[in-house]
Amino acid sequence: MICYRNMMKSFIARYKPIFLLPLWIGLLSSCALATQNQTAKLHYTLVIEKNHYDAFQVVIQVEHVDKNELIFRMPRWSPGAYRLRDYYENVRNFTAKDLRGHSLKVTRVEKDAWQVQTHNLPVMVNYEVQPAFEFWSGYALDSTYAIIQGPSVFMYIEGRKNEPIEITYKIPHGWQLVSPLPETNSSFTFHANNYDEFIDAPVFMGKFEYHKFKIQNVPFFVVLLGPVNFEISDFLDLIKRICKYQISLFNEIPFKKYVFFYRIQNQRRGGGGLEHLNSTVITLSSRRLEQNILNAAEVTAHEFFHAWNVKRIHPVGLGPFDYTKEVRTGNLWFSEGVTSYYAKLTLLRSHIWSLTKFLQEMADEIERLQETGERLFVSVQNVSRSIWERGYANPGLSYYNKGQILGWLLDLEVRRRTNNRVGLDDVMRFMNWWFAKENAGFAEGEIRRTLNALTQTDFTDFFENYVAGTAELPYEEILSSAGFNVSIESEWVPSIGDLLFLGPRNRVVLVEKGSPAEASGLRRGDLLIKIDDQLITSRSQFFDYIQQKKIGDIIKLKIRRDEIEKDLKVKIGRQQIVSCEIDPMSKLSKIQKVIFDGWLNGQTCLNPSHN
Template sequence: MKRIRTKLCIFMTTVISSTLAAAPRINFEISFREPQAHYVEVKMEISDLRKDYIDVKMPVWTPGSYLVREYSKNVESMEACNEEGTELPITKINKNTWRIASNKNGYVVVNYRVYGFEVSVRTNFIDDVHAFLSPAATFLYVDGMLNHPAHVTVIPHASWSTVSTGLEPVAGSPGTYYAADFDMLFDSPIEVGNQDVFTFEAAGVHHEIAMVGGGNYDRERLKKDGTTIVEEATSIFGVNPNKRYVFIVHNYQSGGGGLEHLNSTVLGASRNGYQNERSYVGFLGLMAHEYFHLWHVKRLRPIELGPFNYDAENYTTALWIMEGFTAYFDNLLLRRCGFLNESNYLQALANDVNTVENRAGNQLQPVSSASFDAWIKYYRPDENSANTSVSYYNKGALLAMMLDLKILAATQGQKRLDDVLKIAYDEFYVKKKRGFEEHEFQALIEQVAGVSVDELFHAAYTVEPLDYNRYLNAVGYELVDYNKGRELPDLGITTSVSDGRTTVSGVSRGTGAWDGGINVRDEIIAINGERLDANGRELNRLIQTVAVGDTLDVLIARDGKIRTLNVVLSKDKKGAFSIVPLQNATPEQVSLGKIWLSLP
């Protein structure tokens, strides 16, 4: 095996060394000798870099997914050799860095394998059917050379025929792609297999959709609806920065999620959900969300998010602006495109209110802190997360909504949040070529609106209640809570049922269960002497027969021991929120509401 690798080193070096210029260059070749065992083989050639040693590194995270994932844990069998095929010593000097004793050799070839068998939009997955490669989890970089270009040659497994990636194809070299630097390489996922690829043109951009895993999708409908979304999103910013864009869609039995990239995205979907209208519109919302990111995050961004440090966390308090605003605009785009009617759109907004206001963590964690702590909290939820944290997606979307409504009202419908984003894109990305400071973004909003929005930026840093109706009323709508004034009992737990056992999966802060000592993973056996049924329905029936202040005798099993807990039922503090037209709205309010929701 080692002899074979040495010969490959000589061959690869001989071919490339005759064509490369003197400037340092980096080239990769990926192949799949054992895809059924979930491996990709990687060759990295470093040319014209004469140093005593070369440090090669693997990122610990991937942009857009704010968690240190330690990709280097999947690297195996690393070897290095020079142009003669002589093996060069390698020493691992920290968790994601290998030092190669290159001894001023002008050509160094590194061979290694990467294991990948995790289903997500941000991790490698390789099997006998296809390979999805997250570049940050696949490619090494030379320390200090992130700004250097790279070529990647993909050699598919013999049973595969298609490569889908946002990387630029190299003319005259089939299977070879070019990245201007490693930021571009790490931002360009690669799908290799037999995916169904179809295209459409929209906003002057060539779009490819690569469908992986089959599904009951309608090609023509997806192309038509994709065109509508792309052109509506482009109209906000006035320009589409790409010539080509790739949607890589992984279709599973049950799937979801997405990750944005500079000229591509990876989406997860349910393969048989396309014929269900609700599921299909949800998928269009995911498309809209990730596509909107090509402006808002990938180009217009907080100053902390680029250039990236791939070795550690890149902290920002502004994810509520980046992900939250995008979460606001994804549904708004669906409304403007006609995929959501007025009622469905308002319900989608109300769902965000319910999610935020009925989460105990909303009273503990400001959304700016949720942004900053994404690295340790958002992607690492546990049984207590609902009590300690809030989503910068949902709450950020609601703050975006209120900013949009405030701008609409202050300018009599002449300006809105769209105008802010367009100006910000031009000002920071196009002209200044840098990210923005949060105070600069607020100042820009105030410039467009002509009024202060300090109270809404202040709200991102506190847990004070949001006054939704202050903003909704201005455009002829109001938020109503159908639980207001009702005295409903609340035990304060969520449960799951398996093998006839009802087990506690969550305990809400400030409820009877919280105060009474019920724990996650407790098995609820009986309440007030009544044994629960095998399907867990008896629990709901019992709660409907008691009142706030009643004491329940809860028989539980915890770690194999039987206990009885006395739990006093508290009042259910959760709201049942909806957004409805405001009674007796003025003509001006109605007019602004029509502008907001693109109504005739």
């Protein structure tokens, strides 16, 4: 612990004046808001009427009103999903009354905002909202279930997002309900400290299976909506192992309750998820779960790690939130990509994955990055800032992909520079202590400054070259310091460009610009039926067929567009394919072994006996 004290003293001495100013401002603001909130009362009610499954009924009751006008506004985006949405288009029949039942004047002042003339009296607002389709959870309402994703359902009152909220759900008889918010005196009424917390708490209701376990006396709920054709005890054990490791990494549980919401669907080929403050919503393929429950492991580890990284250790702007516009940060490579690295590391250190499996997964990520030509002229920092325009299906550089590789390289480089006195685990714990505990976001440059202070070295060149810049990553130099051999080779193969299609109807969601596929006339939204005379049954079958062709060959794609079948001729082009292999060295020097063992077991001077 001697080195811990020395490093903390050094860090605080150098950076205390810079860091504490915004923290003190935040604390003073919180005190002011706490005083204001003592008398504030906002009551929300959501109603689902039996046999009326086309919309949610929402009531907002405002008891304390000291203005002649209130503006109610729908959010334009959901935290964690960086794209603007038109949720306001789903709103209908917006009305307002006072508590005596008298109608109040309502004016739609903007496309996403409704103004109510209150006469300084308590107000009751009523509106219907049609469920929005979300890519991470699917459709949200039918006769057997409902999924409430707060930003797509609940408006906020301008200037009053910091007030506490009570939400009551009125649902069909026989339905269950699970929420990550604390219950009040009713199992269908919950409390949130503010609007951000309120809409960051999704709700599943209806007919589903759920299970509960505890870690350090904190309850964890596992909600399963959809077919459960796998061994549930093994599935729960998998989740527990992931949770226990990550809790031990941070040495804390930052919530009083956590919920894993799983949407299991027959038609899904893959999966995805969205993080929330004390929960996550994850969509999984029923078929892949039946094949192996480990197919749920990485996305579960990724989303749970977000309970710290991005929900509590977050860039400035990602809490408190501005829901009216894009909120940009150059640090999503860290918030998302490094989270992906820790998802893999969690599975390794909790013995769910072998070392061989981990190294193969990281080699796959390196192959993907090296096959992305955009890496040579677009930085991962710029990709983080431009996700709002690029979208998640962009075939170019990904901050998930490069971010997790950077996470691994940073981890090993930190250990190399300090002879394993410090690792990236220590950086995460320190940022959790310094920023999350004070409920403060970190600004651009503060990851680098934290690394500089903890290691007593300068990471400026690393960040300028590999985060803000486009230099090729120093795989061999850094991986060899921890006892890994890395080999990267490439070759040209037949290709029609990056093409992504999803779902049972093979709907095209992405066509690479300038690719042979685009030149043939293929568009987003087309349905792929046949390649030459073969029915298209899977992505692997489709691309394996192309790989058997020669560069310059012509293939025929049968597609359906606007209910009309068409034939497209595509000329086979070429694409560079990268092959990467990573293996442990047979003989390690003393310092290589120290770094390797420290990384594998999560040990440093700051945390000498983690595992």
